[in-house]
Amino acid sequence: MSARISKGGRLLDPSKRLSFSFNGRNLFGFQGDTLASALLANDQVLIGRSFKYHRPRGIVSSGVEEPNALMSLGHGANFEPNRSATTIELLDGLEVISQNHLGSLEWDFGFINNFFAKIFPAGFYYKTFMQPRIAWKHLFEPIIRNAAGLGRAPSLPDEASYEHFYAHVDVLVVGAGLAGLLTTYELGKSGLNVLLVEQKHFLGGHALSGDFEVNGTPIAAWIEKTKQELANLENVQIKKNFTLVGIHDHRYLIGYENLEVAERLGQSAIRHRLWRLRTKKIVLATGAIERPLIFAGNDIPGVMLSSAALEFYKLYGISPGDRTVVVTNNDLAYLAAINLHDAGLSVPLIIDVRDSSNGDLPNLSLSKGIRIEFGKGISSVLGKKRVSGIEMCSLKGEGSVQETIPCDSVAVSGGWSSTLHLWSHCGGKLIWDYKLNTFLPNSSKAPTDENGENFIFVVGSAAGSFCPSQIPQNIKETVSTLLNDFQGVKQKTTKILIREIRYGDCDSTFVTPEGAGEKLKTKCFIDFQNDVKLSDLRLATQEGYESVEHLKRYTTLGMATDQGKLSNINGLKYLANLVGKEIEHVGTTTFRPPYTPISLGSIAGEARKGLFKPVRKTPLHFWHEANGAVWEPVGDWKRPYAYPKSNETIEQAVAREVTSTRHSLGILDASTLGKIIVSGPDAGDFLDLLYTNVMSNLKIGRCRYGLMCNENGFLFDDGVVARLSEESFLCHTTTGGAERVHSWMEEWHQTEWWGKKVFIQNVTEQYTQITLAGPKSRLLLEKLGGSNISSENFKPLDFLEGKLAEIEARIFRVSFSGELSFEIAIPSQNGVEFWQRCFEVGSKFDIIPYGTEALHVMRAEKGFIMIGDETDGTVIPQDLNLGWAVSKKKKDFIGKRAQERIFMADPCRKTLVGLSLQNSSDKIPDGAAVIIGGGGKRSNEVIGHVTSTYFSPTLNKPIAMALLKGGEKLRGKSIEIPMEFDKALKATVVDPKFYDVEGSRQND
Amino acid sequence: MLRFICPICNLPADETELTPGGEAHIQRKGPGSSDSEFYEYLFERKNPLGIHFERWLHSYGCGKWFHAARCTKTMEVFGTYKAQEVKPPRHIIDNIKKKRPNWKNE
């Protein structure tokens, strides 16, 4: 059994007992445990089921490479699936449930898949489930989907907080193992600003499980001492629980800081913090990940990596089993054997697939009485839900059993793979090292930064220095090249000496026995989580899926939550064998961010709920809110849609607002309209190029409605332009258009017509803009007093700068409602005051506020267009009968050339018309299609669509505008609007001006 | 996540503070141009695999447009310069040639 023993446990605080639950059972662990070590301490060896065949699985590793030990944590809003037990710090009260079983973990009905495994090889679904066609959607697909998927989804929204943090540092060191600590130590003396990050909750990496000395200090003490020394340096910072997950272009890095424990203990308001780092140089001291060897039954619970066995013992005081067989192709695994043996556990046998070793460890083992068998392998692991023994065979042959050794755990090592995912994120390439049996960074194909220079340095076992004694020299050299790139910074080195026994070479064997037949191969697992076996890889290559990328996609090798950290290299080696190439020619699949999975919550950061997206508010916002406005989002703004009274529906409110405005007086917050000052000697000329009509001849004190097109000729904004002075114009834009038009003007000015002397300034926010519309609007303004706005003195499209109610104001006589109407701009600080004055004085004129919908209804009654409704990015002004606003005289303006193209003059272009329903109780739906001819059938030609449709309270009937092919010619004709069930509405094509065609009301 | 030194501010500007503006040095064609000239101006793009002269706007900063020479394959930046330069300035060309001797400016 696996259990806690009294030895080992460098990370444990045995005085702090923690309780947690696993599948409802209460278990105990200690402060310092990971969930994985705590489970093992309780002899919980079976911890989950695999993805496809629901095979029993146990913990295989002690780190982020863990494919099996995925758990669901917590409940309710704190529930979270798929967390790997090896990366979770144990906490008091943790609730843990195992995953992917139908029924209990021990008795899983899904295990039935295992019996059909033979007919479910890689890609079996591509070959079947095709008949009958309907069955895929209704039968097969649902079955597959339910069987797949690992953990359940959370059912409640996440209540935790997340945030982002931007930081700039000179050098980032990734990984606080021996190499990372030494590098930081060296760099710390340079005065550069250094950040050292470590994904685990402790510093020291693999070295913490080691027994060597640095400068005579035992490693664990040295780590502690170095930590203190670094903490005293002003220029160095160390972050634990911090994973560098991505390296992006131009040295942009994403770091993931896990604060779950602090959050649970009430020490942090934040659960995860996503760091965005910009750094000059990066040092990867990311270490190496051990690979398993491949043999039949290598997935049975109780088989684990030798480094995991060592680490569980050294750091957490765990015995992986009472009798542990070690099987290896390198020397390092002997460390596990020796340590377990020294702890008083039984290590009946070390199977070494090599013929011999040139290192010191085998002899040391022998001297301790541990049996070693060279040139052997494992034919099969015995046991179902946990290991009960192994069958030893000779490595060469097909696996005939030479001896059966009872054991309850197997520690396996197939060599080490340098952790170089981050090197590759931004394009770095790898080369295979035949001696070390790992990929190493290819320094001639290194990732480059924006200057085309290398910026990533690799040290320690990530660079192939698997033996600690090699590391100081490796670091010294790296640091000195690195510092070269910082002007004036000199290296001050300290002598570091690490004494460690000599490690023998790793061999390239990865499958035992070498001649394993089909029967064994179907039990030899490569990707544990996705149940990919040797036989699957063989099948895939046999079928031609022999490029690594095809192999991956066909078999799902390396696509699991560990992204192949454990399986990829073995898979590639096998592929290389199958296709008869060297592994370097087979290549790897692409390493992509994130290095380890990160919560989606952390990516969103604080931008959720109220902070999801900025809301822009006018100075009158709070007033609208207090007066029952219903909101409509327009761009980033929220505008009042209508102000329904308590007994009203929204439609009724809109009708009331329209009627009341038309009869007496309505007031609208139009502050969101864009306001742009264009000023300078060339302002007129410049605007002539931007608007379709002429602006330069506008008189001071006058306004003109203007249109803006893009270079494609399409209309994209409209608004009133006022000439403030000889050299200064004020251009109004639509609400959504303010920023767009402003930057449009700037762009043309800066990049095409920079010779023109103008300054462009967006003053949208400087003013509260208020529209007073209705027959009584003038009366109100007169009452407010201060400016002469009599009909003789102040004509339509006039404007003046003066005072109203003692407040400085700019008054424009423009109308978008068809009523007598004034638009008033007040410095925004005074907006509220002015608005309130209007209500005080206006009460006797029955003043009411109206919203955007009433505004839209009124403009539609007048046949005025609305950008976004009548336009959709394909409409030219001429289509909207606005040809009068397109100058024919001007030599050039933006869009002019485009409007000369063939299609723009095509008689079948759609033009704007009004629609009058023949039966006035009907309502034309938004966006409806328009056809000619009867029946609403498909066969009829579609001639256009409805752009705006409203019930007009003024005319007491529905009105609509439409863009119809050859619209002008259809005047007076009857068209149809097909509806559901082959019904159709009939309408007559009319002038889009429905109300007060002469304009006598607004010109009053 | 790109970063350019805005030639106006001299500040490294993060991509999120910038707005991309497509190919640089496109000569505007207005009235009087032929249909195909106008098409070229409006739509045809070099879209090279390699060095691209392009426009960026320092929108969250000084509000000015600038030009950059960037490799679309490696993301290397060979310099930034003012938007009012009608062709890439000498020092940019020199820098490119120094680093990419085989590059031809078409």
Place this chain on the structure above:
Amino acid sequence: MSLAKSLCRKRNRKLFDKIGMKKYSAFALVKEAFNNHLGWKRAWRSAKPKKKYKIVIVGAGGHGLATAYYLGKNFGIRDVAVVEKGWLGGGNTGRNTTIIRSNYLQEESTAIYEKSRSLYETLSQDLNYNIMFSPRGVMMLCQTEHELRAMKRTYYANRLFGVQTEIVSPARMKEMIPIININGPRYPILGGLWQPRGGTARHDAVAWGYARAISSWGVDIIEDCEVTGILKKSSKVVSIETAKGSIACEKLCFVVAGSSSILAELAGFRIPVESVALQALVSEPIKPVMDCVVMANTVHGYMSQSDKGEMVIGGGADGYNNYTQRGSFQHIEETVRALIETFPIISRLRQLRQWGGIVDMTGDRSPIISKTPVENIFLNCGWGTGGFKAIPGSGWATAELLANGDPGRLAAPFSLNRFIEGRMIDESVAAAVAH
């Protein structure tokens, strides 16, 4: 080669045997199980280039392979090579979010996308390869009045062009998609456009299925064979230079998506295309929680759940030219925050992997299936962010163009000429993104 020629004349069934292609079925699978699956044949041959082909298609993505397939199927033209610089299906076809729908606004688009969608319905059977077309339905959210109006316009247009869609209310949507938040504080959901016959398919399988079918007819698929030069004689192409030597052809067709400008440059013309990165990501797999595809255009994000259980998420494209197949992180960020607003439960799921594809964006965001300035070179590109759904339809239309030398009804509106005339087919009018 005589083999290829003779293959062209014979019936498909016989060809299966010649190439050694084995029919896929449940029965065959069980039978093979007893044989340790040693009897399965290569899905497609790995071919060496011949000296000359009638038609050479550059690019073994979905569109290139489908073009070859319909050339063979509809026109009996099988003296064809598909030349691929990497591994087949490794372009955007192998990295897209697999949304299939045809609820487009413009008539021209609807025609080709609906043709495509309907071909997808029976594609597994046609190819004898389960491409897992899953008509689970596509929901496009409406989150502003303006968007609702635009969707209604699409809905009415769809009805008249024979595409079945409906506008659903927020309440109905909540029933269909329980994990959705219809009352988001910023953009409450006002409705949705639902296409019940839209859905997803297994992207890689589409490429592999087509490859297997055409390979069995003798079409040569030549991988690891980048086209590096184009040899012309008076305005006609005679042969192409490749990593595996020169190959002569009577007609040449570029179907290379993000690399279109590079090939056009080799052939001596320019096209209205820019290549930018579009990114996608997947979460770790979870048990089924969402049974359809959801697209949220106002906030920029879309999501579906694959058969394996990951949430497949796609978002916006970068605004700068890029050939690296990776993009800027801010787009991931934007997309994820939009989707968390829409589906609050996903906040505790974790991002497993992100990647990018190089998409070919045209001036009006609609594709190009067209003749080119070089007489015998044809072009299929510009599918941008949304061409996976178009693979069968586009292959069909391109085959027609190649075989006849002139576009048929489906392809005609998508000519290069439209940019000169100003006759754009603008889909962005209805939706900001077009996946």
Place this chain on the structure above:
Amino acid sequence: MIEVRKHESKEILIKEFEGVGMITLRGNFSNKSFQKALTESCKLGVPKPLSIKSNKDLSLAWMSPDELLLIIHTDGKTEKIKKELGFSLEGMHSLVLDVSGSRKIFMIEGTLWRELLAKGSPVDLRKKSFTKGSFLRTRIGQVSVAFWMVSNNSVYVICGRSYSSFFYEWLCNAAVDGSLRKFF
């Protein structure tokens, strides 16, 4: 300068103000007369790019190569200074606009103000990079802002008026107790 609201957390004090006099000034900085006009009416010369100059009454910030922002700390002077400037720049291609109503101004006090801003802004906020006298236009979260140091313990941030209530909420959220850790 009117304090609109404030928020206090353990480490940070956030105050929002309105009614701060602000004038946008556009012109050709290298023009001698422009410089003269400026020194005369403001007693401040043209600031260098990315910087701000201050005296008792005024601060003058570099917004872009042809735009300055004049911040008037003393109440009631804005109109007068605007007139003076307008007068002295008469006849020169320039623009003087009162934009006092366009922006809001935030004062953030506390030793961890750098950490607070770093939650939203991509600029380099290290002590060696962002110093007294620096004036940066950048983004915080999704809001366009500018900021400059007042003292080792405080910073001013300005943003568009319509964004201010959103930005205020953003700041309060970023200042939540238990979320700030010393970094700089």
